[in-house]
Amino acid sequence: MTSGMTQAIALAHEAARAGEVPVGAVVTGPDGAILAQAYNHVETWQDPSAHAEMLAMRQAVALRGGQKLGDCTLFVTLEPCPMCAAAITHFRVGRVVFGAYDPKGGGMEHGPRVPYRPETLHKPEVIGGVREQECAALLKDFFTALRHQKNTDKL
């Protein structure tokens, strides 16, 4: 069985090929089987809220029924932003496993640190830095190529 993070990384590569910031997300059920998966669709849909993890969580509850993912794990290649970190608490995700840390835009271990706030009622288990180098390299390569493309366009 493909692990959640392996599939999330594959989705992030797919995102890059689609011209999206390469972030992939997977929701697995209590048995570890993949329930839902998505990559960023911000550019494709022109929707700033269409982050990979938001789409995967929405898909997971739609498939399972109910509104809660307490017995599920969300795998995502980048530390969720504050919007997604707060959404994770709304969906009551049991465990979040993420790849690269995001000191500027992250909302789990940086910024508002949503899971650790006193007013956050549902606090997921958080495991950060899983296959961190690989997930971070994916993003770095994407932005380097984008900058190169922009510079070439100027010539």
Add this chain to the structure above:
Amino acid sequence: MTSGMTQAIALAHEAARAGEVPVGAVVTGPDGAILAQAYNHVETWQDPSAHAEMLAMRQAVALRGGQKLGDCTLFVTLEPCPMCAAAITHFRVGRVVFGAYDPKGGGMEHGPRVPYRPETLHKPEVIGGVREQECAALLKDFFTALRHQKNTDKL
């Protein structure tokens, strides 16, 4: 022309009739005309992320094209939660006008106070407490009726 907040309150009443937590949201354009509007669909769609303001912002960019709402005002009857407060910065909403304050679940003037954080790149203008009593009474009445219903069900 119906003001943004008047229409947001009308939508919140519609939400209550649909069995949703009564919150309504409206996005107006630079001329003050209503671009998009929505009420909570969390229960109807069984989607914990289907908050009124999230739906209204998504609808507004879909109708206008692009991803930014810098020249727009978001009217919402309740202080946005951290998820929506962070989404507001992703959509780069120019101005947010909200009704009731939400000390427990709010993310603008409470909790993470998203618009005032140093790492928040886009900081909307925020005006809270507009028709506060009316917006708060709507929520209070809804939850009182819900508790009454639950107690009656127990008999």
